[in-house]
Amino acid sequence: MTLTDTPTAMSRLGRLVVDRPLLPLIGLLILLVALLAILNPGVLSMFWVSNTLKIAIPLAMLAACQTLTMLTGGIDLSVGTAATIAAYLTATLAPLIGVPPAIAVAIASALVIGLVNGFGIAICRVHPLIMTLGTALIATGCLLVYQRYVIATGVLIPDFLLWLGTGRTWGLPNSLALFIPFAILVIWAQRRSGFGRLLYAIGANEAAARLSGVRVWQVHLTLYTLSSLIAGVTGLLYLGQIKTASLSLALPLDLPSVAAAVIGGTSIFGGRGGYGGTIVGALILTVLTSMLTLMQIPEGGRRILFGLIILAVTALFIRLTERS
Amino acid sequence: MPDVPSDAVLDATGVAKRFGAVQALKNASLQVKAGQVVALMGANGAGKSTFVKILTGVLKPDSGHVKIKGRDSTVANPAGARRWGLVPVYQEPSLIPDLSVLDNLRLGDTPVDPFRHWVSELGLPDIDPEALIRSLPLASLRIVDLARALAIEPDVLLLDELTAALPTDLVDRVLKTVRAQADAGRSVIYVSHRFNEIAAICDRATVLRDGLTVGDVAIEPGIEERIVEMMLGGAVAAAVSEDRPAKTVPTTTPRLRVKGLKTGTRLTDVSFDLHKGEVLGVVALEGQGQDELFDVLAGNRKASAGTVEVDGTPKTFHHPADAIAAGLTLVPGDRAHALLMSRSVRENIAVPLLARIKNWGAIRMGEEAAKVGQAIETLQIDTRAQGEVRRLSGGNQQKVTIARWIAKGVQTLLLFDPTRGIDIRTKRQIYGLVRDLADEGAAVLFYTSELAEIRLACDRAVVIFNGRVVDVIDAKDADESTLMRAAYGLTERAPA
Known part of the structure; x- marks a missing residue:
C-alpha cells in the first residue's frame, strides 16, 4: 500500500506496466520481430509487414469486442459466430437480392445476436460467458438450417470487400482504411465518452456505479449490441480477405481475440485495460504465429507452443501488475 | 470487580486484542456462575463483538484467558468452544440454507428428539424437519438455531441479539425458556441492547466501554441509569459545546x-x-x-x-x-461500496455526471475538469496519489465519495x-x-x-x-x- 517501499527492479517494472502499459508490450513485440529476423534471415520485408498487418486486423477488431466487454467484467464468445454469419449471409444473399440488401440483412442478423446477448445479460442477469456461448450455439444452428433450406445459387463476394480485404495501396493493406478510423474511434470512446467511462466504472465496482445513478442494464444492452455490430463488420472484412463463404469462417478467431485482449493488459475481472494494448496484443499473436509457421514446427507442436507462450506472457503481466 | 466468584462456569479475565493500529479490547473480563443469566452490554465501538468472538473461539486474544469450568479455552476454535461446553446463537442464524432442518442437525451432531422438544417448547411445534432452511422465514430460523443449541445441553449458552426483529409472542417464549435454563442450573450470556428484556431475565450485567470492562452490577429496579452512565464514562463531562444559534424549524x-x-x-x-x-x-x-x-x-x-x-x-x-x-444522494457507510478503487479520483467524482444516456457521448473535458476541480478544492482532497483511489488514505477516500455529489450539485x-x-x-x-x-x-x-x-x-x-x-x-x-x-x-x- 505505501509508496515508500524500497523499489525492487520487479516492482519498478510493475509500476511501469501499470502506468504505461503499452511500453513493455511494444518492447515484447519488437523483441519477437528481432527474434524472427535472427531465426529467418531475410524474412523481414515490406511485404511481410503488410501481410502481418493484414492478418492482424480482423483479429484486432474482434479483440475490440473482448476489450470493451472485459472492461465491464464480461466477455463475448459469440463474436466469431456473429462475424461468420454476417459473412455467410452477405456472400450467399448477394447473388439473390443484390449487394446492399445482403449487407443490410447480414448486419441486422449480427445485431439480433447482440440484442439477444444484451437482453440475457442486462435484463435476465445471465453470466456473459454462458449467455454469449449459448447464443453462439443457437446462431450457428440457425445458420446450418439456413444453409440447408435457403441456399440455391452460388456465392458472390462484393468487389469492394475484396478490395478492402486483399488489396494494397503503396504497399500497405487497404484494410487499414477501415481499421485506423475504427481504432481511433474506439480509443477515443473509451477515454473521452461517457459510455466508455461507464464501462470502466461498472467493471471496477458495479454496485458503486449503480449507487451513482448508472442503470447498468442500459450499458450492458448497448455494449453487447455494439460488440456484435463490430463483429458483423469484421465478418464482412474477413470475407473479403479469405474469399470463401464458409460455415466456420471466423470461429477460429474467438479464443485468439480473448487472448489478444488479455495479453494487451485488459483485466478479465474488469475495470482495467484499454484498446491500445489490445492492438499490440493482436500484433504479438500474429507475429508469434508467423514465427512458429516459419520455423516449420509441425501443427501439434505449434499449438502447444502457442498456448504455452500465451500463458507465460499473461502470467508475467499479472505478476508484474500485482506487485506494484 | 465486586465478588469475583471462584466457582464461575465461565471466567474470562484480562482479555486484550489489537487489530493493526486499533486496540479493540484492552482489558475485558466476564464471569458467569451456574444458574445465572449475565447481560453483556456496551455502546457502539465498545469492543463487544470482538469480545464475543474471543469467547466463542472465533478469534484468539493477544493476552488474557478464557476458562470454561476451569479449563483454558482461549486457544480453541469454534468447534473447540462447543466441546468445552459453550454454544453461541447469533443474530444471523448459522444454518446452511441449501440443506433441510434435519440435515443441518446431523451436520452438527445434534440429537433430534431434544431438538423437537425445544422447537415445540419455543412455539413452533409444526415445523417440517425436511423443509429447506432457505424456505423458512428468519424468525423460524432463529428458533431453529436456538432449539439446536438447547438440544446440545451446553454449560454456557451465548445469545447475541437473539430477539431482534422477532414477533412479540415468540420473544416472550424465548425469554421464558432462557430463564428456565438458568433456573435449571445452566449459565447464559445475554448480549443485548434491550433493557426491558435484561430486566426480565438477567441476574447481572457486565458493561464494556472502550475495550475495558467498566462494571459488573446486579440487575435491580432503576439500574438502567447506572448502566448508561457506565457506558458513557467521562464522555458526559467532556461534551463539546459548540453552540450554534438554534434554528427555527420553518413552516x-x-x-x-x-x-x-x-x-x-x-x-x-x-x-x-x-x-x-x-x-x-x-x-x-x-x-x-x-x-x-x-x-x-x-x-x-x-x-x-x-x-x-x-x-x-x-x-x-x-x-x-x-x-x-x-x-437524494447517498454517501454509503462502507466506502468499498461507493468507490471505483482502481480508477482515478477524477473518474470517481465524474460518474454521476455521465450516468444518464444523454451524457454517454463526448465528455466536455473542460467543464468536467472545472466541476471536479472545484469539488476537490471544496473538500481539500490530497491529490498526490490521484491516479488510483485505492492509494489514497481512508479520509481522502471518504472525501472522494462526498465530492462526487458536490460536483453533481447537492x-x-x-x-x-x-x-x-x-x-x-x-x-x-x-x-x-x-x-x-x-x-x-x-x-x-x-x-x-x-x-x-x-x-x-x-x-x-x-x-x-x-x-x-x-x-x-x-x-x-x-x-x-x-x-x-x-x-x-x-x-x-x-x-x-
Whole structure:
C-alpha cells in the first residue's frame, strides 16, 4: 500500500506496466520481430509487414469486442459466430437480392445476436460467458438450417470487400482504411465518452456505479449490441480477405481475440485495460504465429507452443501488475 | 470487580486484542456462575463483538484467558468452544440454507428428539424437519438455531441479539425458556441492547466501554441509569459545546417528508421531516433499521409501506437513479461500496455526471475538469496519489465519495456514518462542509455512530429504536447521555 517501499527492479517494472502499459508490450513485440529476423534471415520485408498487418486486423477488431466487454467484467464468445454469419449471409444473399440488401440483412442478423446477448445479460442477469456461448450455439444452428433450406445459387463476394480485404495501396493493406478510423474511434470512446467511462466504472465496482445513478442494464444492452455490430463488420472484412463463404469462417478467431485482449493488459475481472494494448496484443499473436509457421514446427507442436507462450506472457503481466 | 466468584462456569479475565493500529479490547473480563443469566452490554465501538468472538473461539486474544469450568479455552476454535461446553446463537442464524432442518442437525451432531422438544417448547411445534432452511422465514430460523443449541445441553449458552426483529409472542417464549435454563442450573450470556428484556431475565450485567470492562452490577429496579452512565464514562463531562444559534424549524413544505416507512423486519415505522438548510441527525444503536432507512431513501431498496415526499410530491424510487433525479444522494457507510478503487479520483467524482444516456457521448473535458476541480478544492482532497483511489488514505477516500455529489450539485445529502474510521482533522473538515452545505440551502440527513457528532454537525436528531422513531432532540439538548438514554429506548417522551 505505501509508496515508500524500497523499489525492487520487479516492482519498478510493475509500476511501469501499470502506468504505461503499452511500453513493455511494444518492447515484447519488437523483441519477437528481432527474434524472427535472427531465426529467418531475410524474412523481414515490406511485404511481410503488410501481410502481418493484414492478418492482424480482423483479429484486432474482434479483440475490440473482448476489450470493451472485459472492461465491464464480461466477455463475448459469440463474436466469431456473429462475424461468420454476417459473412455467410452477405456472400450467399448477394447473388439473390443484390449487394446492399445482403449487407443490410447480414448486419441486422449480427445485431439480433447482440440484442439477444444484451437482453440475457442486462435484463435476465445471465453470466456473459454462458449467455454469449449459448447464443453462439443457437446462431450457428440457425445458420446450418439456413444453409440447408435457403441456399440455391452460388456465392458472390462484393468487389469492394475484396478490395478492402486483399488489396494494397503503396504497399500497405487497404484494410487499414477501415481499421485506423475504427481504432481511433474506439480509443477515443473509451477515454473521452461517457459510455466508455461507464464501462470502466461498472467493471471496477458495479454496485458503486449503480449507487451513482448508472442503470447498468442500459450499458450492458448497448455494449453487447455494439460488440456484435463490430463483429458483423469484421465478418464482412474477413470475407473479403479469405474469399470463401464458409460455415466456420471466423470461429477460429474467438479464443485468439480473448487472448489478444488479455495479453494487451485488459483485466478479465474488469475495470482495467484499454484498446491500445489490445492492438499490440493482436500484433504479438500474429507475429508469434508467423514465427512458429516459419520455423516449420509441425501443427501439434505449434499449438502447444502457442498456448504455452500465451500463458507465460499473461502470467508475467499479472505478476508484474500485482506487485506494484 | 465486586465478588469475583471462584466457582464461575465461565471466567474470562484480562482479555486484550489489537487489530493493526486499533486496540479493540484492552482489558475485558466476564464471569458467569451456574444458574445465572449475565447481560453483556456496551455502546457502539465498545469492543463487544470482538469480545464475543474471543469467547466463542472465533478469534484468539493477544493476552488474557478464557476458562470454561476451569479449563483454558482461549486457544480453541469454534468447534473447540462447543466441546468445552459453550454454544453461541447469533443474530444471523448459522444454518446452511441449501440443506433441510434435519440435515443441518446431523451436520452438527445434534440429537433430534431434544431438538423437537425445544422447537415445540419455543412455539413452533409444526415445523417440517425436511423443509429447506432457505424456505423458512428468519424468525423460524432463529428458533431453529436456538432449539439446536438447547438440544446440545451446553454449560454456557451465548445469545447475541437473539430477539431482534422477532414477533412479540415468540420473544416472550424465548425469554421464558432462557430463564428456565438458568433456573435449571445452566449459565447464559445475554448480549443485548434491550433493557426491558435484561430486566426480565438477567441476574447481572457486565458493561464494556472502550475495550475495558467498566462494571459488573446486579440487575435491580432503576439500574438502567447506572448502566448508561457506565457506558458513557467521562464522555458526559467532556461534551463539546459548540453552540450554534438554534434554528427555527420553518413552516414551509419540507424538502423531505418520510411517513410510516417500513421495509424488511428491522425498519418498522419511521416518520420525520427534513427541511431545506437543515442538518438532521439520526441516532440509533446498531441494527435498529437505519441501514434500511438510508437504502430506501437512496432508491437501493423498496419500502413495503409508507411514503416519501420530496418538496411535497410523493415519490417512489425503483433505482438509485430515481432518487438522484429527485435530488437524494447517498454517501454509503462502507466506502468499498461507493468507490471505483482502481480508477482515478477524477473518474470517481465524474460518474454521476455521465450516468444518464444523454451524457454517454463526448465528455466536455473542460467543464468536467472545472466541476471536479472545484469539488476537490471544496473538500481539500490530497491529490498526490490521484491516479488510483485505492492509494489514497481512508479520509481522502471518504472525501472522494462526498465530492462526487458536490460536483453533481447537492440538494438532499444522505450521509451514513461518514466519519467512521477517519482521522480527527478530516472529521472536522466534514462537519464544516456539512454546515456550509446546509447554509447554502441543502438538506442533510446525517447518521452517525459517534453521539458527540450530533452537537457538532446537526440541528436536530431523530432517535430510532427497534425500527421506530422514539424521540426527536434539538442539538442544544443533545448531550451524549440524553442521546444514549434515548437510543436505548429509556425516554418517556412520545415521538413527535
